[in-house]
Amino acid sequence: MTACVVPVVYTLPETFTFVTEGDDGVVAATLVVGRWTAYVCIVFGLWSGMVIGFTTEYFTSNSYAPTLYLVQACENGPAPNIIQGLALGYNSCIIPILAITATIGYSFSQAGMYGIGLSALGMLGSLPVALTIDGYGPISDNAGGIAEMSGLPSSIRDKTDALDAAGNTTAAVGKGFAIGSACLVGLALFGAFITRTRGTSVDILKPVQFAGLLVGAMLPYAFSAMTMKAVGDAAFDMMNFIIKDYTAGEAEIKAGRVYKPDYDGCIKISTDASLKKMIAPGALVLGSPLLAGFLFGPDAVAGLLAGAIVSGVQVAISASNTGGAWDNCKKEVEKARSKFRGEARDAKIDLKKAKEEVQHLGEEESTDPHLKELQDWVARERFLRDKHIAAVVGDTVGDPLKDTSGPAINILIKLSAITSLVFGNYVKKYNLTNLLKPKADA
Secondary structure (H helix, E strand, O other): OOOOOHHHHOOOOOEEEEEEEOOOOOEEEEEEEEHHHHHHHHHHHHHHHHHHHHHHHHHHOOOOHHHHHHHHHHHHOHHHHHHHHHHHHHHOOHHHHHHHHHHHHHHHHHHHHHHHHHHHHHHHOOHHHHHHHHHHHHHHHHHHHHHHHOOOOHHHHHHHHHHHHHHHHHHHHHHHHHHHHHHHHHHHHHHHHHHHOOOOOOOOOOHHHHHHHHHHHHHHHHHHHHHHHHHHHHHHHHHHHHHHHHHHHHHHHHOOOOOOOOHHHHHHHHHHHHHHOOHHHHHHHHHHHHHHHHHHOHHHHHHHHHHHHHHHHHHHHHHHHHHHHHHHHHHHHHHHHHHHHHHHHHOOOOHHHHHHHHHHHOOOOOOOHHHHHHHHHHHHHHHHHHHHHHHHHHHHHHHHHHHHHHHHHHHHHHHHHHHHHHOHHHHHHHOHHHHOOOOOOO
């Protein structure tokens, strides 16, 4: 794509000039940009996206050390897995943020906000590929579900699990592209808002702007809390429904009747929650910049947008990568467990009967070679089961992070900026602070 963009460069003039006007209409600054400067801005965005993609793959794939370290952490229970998973997500922010920073630094210094827009275009240029690989995960995951529900051999499930693990990584890579582009697009929209309201900068020494900055940095956390709580509440409702339906099904079977699970009821709970519980987060995204603007004017909105962009990118990257790594950690543990069961079958060991045979021994080690061998098999099975429980706990925590809160922060950043831009002139003229000024000062 770096080469394919070259012919497009020749559609631009050799040089073109951007003019910035002050409130009085006098030219405040001019910026002359060459066509190849614009090209480098696009390429910067394109390769920053590539760096983000490779970094995401490293931190979430079960082929690399970070996720394999989580697998090892599961040996000590769920808590170490959670702690190390959070640390992994935080560490995974460093390289993407440096890549985005380098892109912004070059593009803005050479071509102003136009350069930021071009770099965002470069990063979004590979979006069709990112969206394609993002669809790989759900397809392979559903294939695994179909294989399990159809009663296919465990060897088929092992293959779909391997595909699903790759799908988790590709989904995380797609999210990484989206998050990086959200930062650049949000910054470009922020620049448009500043231009529309005739602002200059966000000055943290001004109380209104600094207060807006703090509130904006808080928004991704409040938004994430709302979306995660929505997932948790819906999950509890579905679990209670399934337990009730399963109990009724057992009664039906005992009575000699056929039991058919109520799948439609589960779908209804999920669908209703996905709509109703998004009202509050949606109101937060749209209402925050409007409320700040109508109360305190465009300076507060500028601070709020800057805070949301800076904070949101970090939260989104860490949430997405932590969740993806936990999911692949579970897949790796399940692969080891499946391999162990295969070894038991090859050795003609019935693990269920083995547990019953050695149950009376408790923790005491048997002197009988046969019983001691069974004890070893049972101990390994128990170790892998506890390890799997720890991995499942991590994956349960990670699912709302990587599938709900992390991706949705992109919308928070972009929609807040678009809302502010659309109502920019209005909040500048009709904010409460402006209306309460004495007529002579207004």
